[in-house]
Amino acid sequence: MRLDARRIGLGVAAPVLAIAVALLLTTVILLIAGDPVLAVWQVLFRAPLPRQIVAIINEATVLYLSAVAVAIGFKMNLFNIGVDGQYRVASFAAAVFAGAHWLPGWLNIIVAIIVAMCTGALWALIAGLLKVTRGVSEVIGTIMLNYIATYLVAYLLRLAAVKVEGSNATSTQILAEDSRVPGISLEWLIGTPKEIYGLAVLAIVVGIVYWFVLSKTRFGFDLRATGASETAAVASGVNVKKMIVASMVLSGAAAGLVGMPLLFGQDYAYGDTVQAGLGFAGMSVALLGRNHPVGMAFAAVLWGYLNQLSNGLQISAGVSDRLVLIIQGIIVLSVVIAYEVVRRARLRLEQGRVAKELAAQPRQDAAEEVAA
Amino acid sequence: MSSVVESTPSPADADAPLAVELSGITKRFPGVVANSDIQLKVRKGTIHAIVGENGAGKSTLMKILYGVQAPDEGTIAINGEPITLRSPTDAIRAGIGMVFQHFMLADNLTVLENVVLGAEKLHGIGDAARAEIRRLSTEYGLAVEPDDVVADLGVGDRQRIEILKVLYRGAKILILDEPTAVLVPQEVTELFGHLRELKSEGLTVIFISHKLDEVLAVADDITVIRRGTTVAEVEPGTVTARQLAELMVGSELPSAQTEESTVTDTVMLELSGVELAGSGRALVLDGINLTIHAGEILGIAGVEGNGQAELVEVIMGMRRPTAGRVLLEGSDITEASVREIREAGVGYIPEDRHRHGLLLEAPLWENAILGHQTQPPNTNGMLIAAAAAKANTQRIVDAFDVRTPSILVTAGSLSGGNQQKLIIGREMSQSPRVLVAAHPTRGVDVGAQAAIWDLIKAARREGMAVLLISADLEELVGLSDTIKVILRGRIVAEFDPDNVTREQLGAAMTGADGTADEQMEAGR
Missing domain, CATH: 3.40.50.300 (P-loop containing nucleotide triphosphate hydrolases)
Known part of the structure; x- marks a missing residue:
């Protein structure tokens, strides 16, 4: 791959611009609200503590998986708003399966992860099929399925719940020790007993697979072509309906992985305290990271960082930690605008450059002819 | 009914101010020149057809006239006044209305609601607007009923609503982009009746088409566009459909010579x-x-x-x-x-x-x-x-x-x-x-x-x-x-x-x- 300085410059310009705009607008909001601007930025820009670093990486792991799931759809202009529902259904299915301990140790974990992927894929498939057979917008379909997922899982959880002595929480059977994925310790590096989810490795693998499939395979080419121009893709022989179903299924399978680091590395069961809304955060991360495997990783870390450091806002600056949601919202809004501006600028620049280089060429041709 | 009001300017009426005059209009897009040196003179109170094959540059020209795109070169004059059109709003203010080939109507709203949408300031959204729609409908014989729901109406009705929409906004110059493309022959005849009615009321109609028999039937003047430029201005009485077709496709290019046959039996x-x-x-x-x-x-x-x-x-x-x-x-x-x-x-x-x-x-x-x-x-x-x-x-x-x-x-x-x-x-x-x-x-x-x-x-x-x-x-x-x-x-x-x-x-x-x-x- 040839590295083009101008290309990378333009690529990085947009997110940096967006983040700068977000900080500026947030400052304005703080000023209007009469909050201590300086104190807020001091809290948010403080270097994270070792335990916070671990928490940021763990949060980023989960967000990254969610972002990849969303990005698979985005790449072909498909808006899978349903990652949220998909990962909850999938996590529940995996927790029930793994909790039954039919299989020993690692095998139990691997098969449970496959169960999660299949469940997520099936849940997304419903929306995909509705779209290609009945013309139901995937946006509407997946949003509705999110609601259904919420209540379906709540209902099934009641049936599958195991009563734990001395606790009101309902949850599935707690995983046995040998069905848990051990964490990765960073004590030797930053000196904290907190551990990174073992399944952070899974996020890296998923990122590599995502990159490989999209940019190196025929399937990825067809998928990107469909996203770039559906009409041209059809004329080139792509079966768009098949691609819609396939990408929904893949997106759902990736969504199924979102809850796995939590299930096997932290909660060891699926209960009513499980974290919700990861699917929507994933959309923000995918937008900010521009569906790029590395870009999304940076975006996920930034999101995790903001979330973790916002915990100190209430105590240190007397400002609600919800402020971070405003910052994140503005980042996403400005990033969408900035990318469009940069995209147009890039096209214009290139058209100009090509025209200029070609204008210089005929003279060269003529010179060659004379020489010949 | 149009025979009563045959007061439209005849070709001899050369001194009447031009409703629209475009001169030297050029528009370039990266890689293509969509329009180059377009000359167009539309007389007031006439139906002026612009013909050309698809891709000849008709749509770009109309977008320029409706203020959607700005020309790179050239001037536009409306009723003799030079004007710069920066947006459709400018065009509407100058009395230009556009009826697009694809209707822009909300099916689940009534005719009244569709017409006033975006023009609420003119006559409100109630009885005053209803009365104005009835008045326009009667004046131009459009037979549009303000309280019908658009979903119940046919293609011909919808087109008349689109025409009424631009009249309601005060248009005196109407651009119709391939209006007959969606109509059956009887509806085409009806539409032409309405266009003649508009003309007899002093309005100017610019009619874009590549259906030559229709153009010859309804237009007072015809401008032919080929490869982005105006190549001829003709009167319908003086040309046949064939001649018009020739003008449209042209023959100024290097000829493609046939070589000896290589046809096989396979x-x-x-x-x-x-x-x-x-x-x-x-x-x-x-x-x-x-x-x-x-x-x-x-x-x-x-x-x-x-x-x-x-x-x-x-x-x-x-x-x-x-x-x-x-x-x-x-x-x-x-x-x-x-x-x-x-x-x-x-x-x-x-x-x-x-x-x-x-x-x-x-x-x-x-x-x-x-x-x-x-x-x-x-x-x-x-x-x-x-x-x-x-x-x-x-x-x-x-x-x-x-x-x-x-x-x-x-x-x-x-x-x-x-x-x-x-x-x-x-x-x-x-x-x-x-x-x-x-x-x-x-x-x-x-x-x-x-x-x-x-x-x-x-x-x-x-x-x-x-x-x-x-x-x-x-x-x-x-x-x-x-x-x-x-x-x-x-x-x-x-x-x-x-x-x-x-x-x-x-x-x-x-x-x-x-x-x-x-x-x-x-x-x-």
Whole structure:
């Protein structure tokens, strides 16, 4: 791959611009609200503590998986708003399966992860099929399925719940020790007993697979072509309906992985305290990271960082930690605008450059002819 | 009723101020000049038709007049006053209204609601507006009932609502973009009645079309556009549909000379009894039979919109015919997918390269893969063979003289002619047995046109069977071994390009002479 300085410059310009705009607008909001601007930025820009670093990486792991799931759809202009529902259904299915301990140790974990992927894929498939057979917008379909997922899982959880002595929480059977994925310790590096989810490795693998499939395979080419121009893709022989179903299924399978680091590395069961809304955060991360495997990783870390450091806002600056949601919202809004501006600028620049280089060429041709 | 008010200015009335005057209008887009040096004079109180084939630049011109796009050069004057139109709002203020080909109505709202939407300030949204709509409807004989729900109304009614919408906003100059495209013949007659009514009330109508008989029936003046510029201004009484067709397609280009015949006996592509149902009323393709042999170029002539696009879509597998069969070298491909058909050796140069031929924001080398994702050297099993594909692209760029600084630039940054050469190079590189070429030289400059003609001739020499669809008669006569004429979805005539006159072709294309059926008999 040839590295083009101008290309990378333009690529990085947009997110940096967006983040700068977000900080500026947030400052304005703080000023209007009469909050201590300086104190807020001091809290948010403080270097994270070792335990916070671990928490940021763990949060980023989960967000990254969610972002990849969303990005698979985005790449072909498909808006899978349903990652949220998909990962909850999938996590529940995996927790029930793994909790039954039919299989020993690692095998139990691997098969449970496959169960999660299949469940997520099936849940997304419903929306995909509705779209290609009945013309139901995937946006509407997946949003509705999110609601259904919420209540379906709540209902099934009641049936599958195991009563734990001395606790009101309902949850599935707690995983046995040998069905848990051990964490990765960073004590030797930053000196904290907190551990990174073992399944952070899974996020890296998923990122590599995502990159490989999209940019190196025929399937990825067809998928990107469909996203770039559906009409041209059809004329080139792509079966768009098949691609819609396939990408929904893949997106759902990736969504199924979102809850796995939590299930096997932290909660060891699926209960009513499980974290919700990861699917929507994933959309923000995918937008900010521009569906790029590395870009999304940076975006996920930034999101995790903001979330973790916002915990100190209430105590240190007397400002609600919800402020971070405003910052994140503005980042996403400005990033969408900035990318469009940069995209147009890039096209214009290139058209100009090509025209200029070609204008210089005929003279060269003529010179060659004379020489010949 | 219009006979009572025959006070419209006659051609002798030369001193009347012009409703619209465009002079020297030029508009460039990256890679193409959409309009160049357009001259247009529209007299007040007349119906002025602008004719030209698709892609000739009519829509760009109308967008300029409606303020959607600003011209790069030239001036616009409305009622003698020079004016700069920055947006449709400016155009509406200047009294220009546009009725688009595709209606912009909300089905679930009433006529009243649709009309006042966006113009609430004029007469409110209640009884005053209702009264104004009734007044306009009566004055111009539009028979529009303000409280009808749009969903219950037919196409003709909807078009009248669109007309009323622009009248309501105070338009004195109405632009109608291909208004008859969506109408059945009776509705067309009705529409023309309404247009004459508008004219008799002193309004000016600009009417865009490529249906020549209709233009001749309703227009007072006709301006012909070809390749982005105005080439003639004629009065309907003085020309025939054939002459108009000739003006539209033109003949100023380097001629495409036929070489000695290379036609063989081997049938490559055969269509028998192909039918395609349209959205309701009539068949879009009706009993199409055609055969193309190896080394033969079969030209399809016809006025745009007579089924050419659908014919291509059926052959390429993008649409399933409702009856009939398509055979490629004897094997049935009627039910095959686009990919299977392409893999079987059918190359495709689409009519609209931006929509169907290219990924404008992807680099050239990815565009060179498009359409041949499953074929070597582009792929290696399930993987994209990037290095081989890039080498192949470089070869295409060199061999087909695609002018580009690099194969890494986006397709959108090339000029139209170079984009087209890339597409042709890509299709030829897979050595197809059949090449479907739809308007291969549309929107490219004269130099690229000659190069593309040479490429198609070379393909014929190599024994390819070529289906050439074009609106350019020069191109058809120059390249084809046989010319068939398509009209309203049917093949109505067949000609030998060596012994055909432009008049004969024009007559068959427009059905103007009514002898189309006899010629078909003779053609057999």
